Amino acid sequence: MTKPEERVCIVGAGPSGLVVARRLRAAGVPFDLFEKHSDVGGIWDPANEGSPVYRSAHFISSKYSSGFYGHPMPADYPDYPSWRQILDYIRQFAKSENLYAHITFNTEVDRANLLDDGTWEVTIGGEKRRYRALVAAPGVTWHPNIVELPGRETFDGQVMHSAEYYDTSTFAGKRVLIVGGGNSGVDIACDAAASADKAFLSVRRGYRYVPKHIFGVPLDVFLNYGGKPPAGVKIPADPSDLIDALVGDLTRYGLPAPDHDLLATHPIVNGQVVHYLQHGDLTAKPDVARLEGGDVVFANGTREQVDVVVLATGYEYRIPFVDEALFEWKNGHPQLYLNVFNRKVDSLYVVGFIEFADAAYHRFEEMAQLVALDLTLEGADKEAFSEMKRSHEPNLRGDMEYLDIPRNANYVETHAYQAVVAEIRHRFGVTDLREQFAAADSNPAY
Structure with a gap:
């Protein structure tokens, strides 16, 4: 010793x-x-x-x-x-x-x-x-934090944690559901939107999705180092109002309205997820109620046939x-x-x-x-x-x-x-x- x-x-x-x-x-x-x-x-x-x-x-x-x-x-x-x-x-x-x-x-x-x-x-x-x-x-x-979804033992498809995901070959020719709206969840949902036959994003509550650039300036530079808006643009004092003005009404895309101020939890920094929702390549869904055969049943009673479920659950x-x-x-x-x-x-x-x-x-x-x-x-x-x-x-x-x-x-x-x-x-x-x-x-x- x-x-x-x-x-x-x-x-x-x-x-x-x-x-x-x-x-x-x-x-x-x-x-x-x-x-x-x-x-x-x-x-x-x-x-x-x-x-x-x-x-x-x-x-x-x-x-x-x-x-x-x-x-x-x-x-x-x-x-x-x-x-x-x-x-x-x-x-x-x-x-x-x-x-x-x-x-x-x-x-x-x-x-x-x-x-x-x-x-x-x-x-x-x-x-x-x-x-x-x-x-x-x-x-x-x-x-990985593995959440238990009711009916998983009878599910015909694949359930994986986001830690197991590496690239879009996992999604080729598949109908894919991402569970969880954090940073890795929305990143992987964007991958699925671009590569899967159909992509869904399930969230339990409302998030704010923050673009990586504000008026062309990286987000952290703009917020921390006094980024300046274009001439004639007035910046709201509340950063939540700024992001809402730039991103728009998320409920238009089937997402719940944000349930917190911008910095009241860890920010989700991703502008692509809104892009894919706007173009219909990604479909928002509520919380998962259960898995049933080859389907996922959601809290609002709707169901979708799904091949791969990715648990982006932290x-x-x-x-x-x-x-x-x-x-x-x-x-x-x-x-x-x-x-x-x-x-x-x-x-x-x-x-x-x-x-x-x-x-x-x-x-x-x-x-x-x-x-x-x-x-x-x-x-x-x-x-x-x-x-x-x-x-x-x-x-x-x-x-x-x-x-x-x-x-x-x-x-x-x-x-x-x-x-x-x-x-x-x-x-x-x-x-x-x-x-x-x-x-x-x-x-x-x-």
Whole structure:
């Protein structure tokens, strides 16, 4: 066994694990990083068993706000990069930062057990190693949430989760139903609309479908960096009104009216789905009541003959190598201080288990910076931060009232979250990463 006071164990070399490694190295904290696959990239490599990436997948945040600190995405990338470009970008980041030298590939962590002294016994291929702390960065889209549809056992067609879908060959010559109106659901529904004999989209409630460009400007650039409308166009103060004006009345296409304000849940960024509904290549349907022989019966009593049902019903949050009893759970989400720090176990951290309407990689590295802070604090500062982890209850949602659904259990308002993190940085004298990398990240978006 290695000496427990020396090293930290990081599990997962996707984007969140990589920025944790970068921040621990910068802080002088020794670590081992284990990745069960053969390269970095996590879900963005569809060759990895269980990856939910499909051939047509693209980022829903633009290249202008989606990169790692100090590494803007290449200028020749399109506004919304494909999964291939994202995977190449992640690997180039790892090479540029010399992170490969710190990663042990093709190595799965079987179990991490908390010991009485707060250190960890980590089992890897039967070998036990001792670590002072554990950082879990396993990603959140590896464990499909499979909903049970009544009558499935008698259904003549195929039922699959969206995680199993890769390309449109699945739909050729078929009548296809997509269940679920989230980002992957509407992406796959668009694939079906273009390739299946007939395509249906079943949703239980009303969503807002947000176009990727506002007046020709990427959505996140327009909203976050003061995009300007064409001359003579007045922008509504409420962004919900803006999107409704651009998209129009969704009930005309058989969809329910939106049941929430634009940012009261995770935005569905897809303009194509409305295009296919407008042209009749995609048909909106209500919730599924049951499967019956070769048919799907819907809540309004209508039925359709369907060959393939795709369940775009999300994913479960799991950390399979850690005892679940070490966490407090709410609606399937572990409850963590700042969505990072275990409140009961001082040496346990989770990076990447958070959702917000913002690009992720900057936020992940800011979380990783606080992990590095906690691992290097001493004396009174260490005790002060440990007490904050146990008892501090900051407002991470600002004035937002989020839709009361399980997915929103850990949802935060990005500006409120960043303000709280900035207060902690200021209290403990930590450099703002935006200032540290200002020169490298100064390329204007437009």
